[in-house]
């Protein structure tokens with residue numbers, strides 16, 4: 001295997017800038033790696049080799065001509081299939097969008113293209129981002145590179161697996177309830193859900209608009225900061241986009257890498273540990289707290305008493321918004337259209353036939369749940385109550401952030417479970433998100449950094465949360481912990497993952 005797939009994005013960027021390698025060579029190395037291992041991993045739904053190589057060649061030519069380029073120019077990237085890409089198929093993991101090629105780019109894709117990052121392809125995901133295992137994809141599941149019999153997390157399992165398997169140094173994910181952070185945790189990669197409004201949602205196929213955020217999936221904290229700075233910042237096409245510049249994220253990551261956290265108050269969330277959390281997950285968490293303390297951080301315990309209702313509130317608000325957002329997939333405008341098997345093709349019959357065939361079971365379950373929660377007579381009892389709980393969770397965060405600069409918890413309660421293990425038990429699947437959902441409900445940013453392996457030898461994540469618009473704190477604390485842990489391990493956690501067999 002070529003070394004070019006083993007380097008971080010920051011290291012690749014340096015070598016590209018120094019003329020030690022071309023983007024064509026780096027991009028080809030990643031395409032070769034995809035060809036060699038993706039048969040086993042299935043991280044990609046679509047590989048855009050020709051387009052990626054054309055971008056790479058263009059960047060190489062511009063660099064040769066002395067043009068001033070973006071620092072990440074020429075570094076390849078993979079994009080979750082819920083993000084629309086002009087000219088590249090976009091399915092959101094659903095049969096209802098099979099064959100659809102968007103006529104426009106999401107804002108974040110526009111920024112990636114303008115900076116000259118070759119797009120390797122579109123990554124697998126749970127249908128419409130509903131799931132925690134990528135098993136709800138209509139196109140087959142993705143496998144965890146650490147153990148091919150296990151789930152890579154979800155919904156963005158494809159992006160995380162691609163990065164963990166060295167198929168891409170950078171990837172884009174989206175996080176509505178944990179879909180960047182939980183896959184990061186179970187694959188030993190870094191995942192960041194930015195502050196709500198930090199990254200434009202224009203061109204994301206919406207799941208739950210008040211919760212959705214796109215963000216980076218990478219192998220290092222610094223790489224996430226570099227990518228976040230590239231895709232983030234105000235966008236007039238998204239009315240919820242924050243009309244302010246981003247904090248200095250890359251600078252914070254570089255500062256954190258020194259490993260000094262003097263004066264930083266770290267709040268441990270009492271409610272996000274204990275029952276339901278695997279022993280090895282808790283043990284690694286405690287060890288990392290000790291490291292942070294040694295680095296000069298002050299560790300305090302905080303209580304967020306309403307977090308216990310977060311999952312319940314999420315599973316009312318998210319399906320309610322999703323049922324409304326998904327109404328546009330009606331067989332009339334784009335994607336799949338199914339003619340009714342009998343009788344005249346009235347609008348209602350076409351819609352019912354199309355949605356009946358085009359949506360998978362999990363999507364149907366949530367559309368039904370959401371429609372019910374929003375219907376007259378139930379609205380106050382369900383959707384209305386959930387919104388009140390959301391306010392209480394925001395207040396919990398406010399109180400906790402008055403005592404601490406960042407809050408921390410395990411990212412996910414367990415390591416990667418076996419494929420198929422929770423497929424018949426939606427509640428067990430939903431419970432995977434207990435620690436990640438509160439951040440989405442409150443709009444605050446969260447980062448998951450690799451935190452060693454549990455007793456079963458599988459990766460565990462450490463979650464850092466910060467107040468809204470203070471994403472820089474995530475990068476400072478995340479980079480510090482990463483540096484301290486890698487010093488102990490003698491290298492990145494992913495070095496411990498078994499080598500994947502390369503076949504062609």
Ligand code: GLN
Pocket residue numbers: 129130131132154155174175176177178179180207318433
């Ligand atoms: N696993 C959560 C769910 O199924 C979160 C999904 C997401 O963040 N897109 O809803």
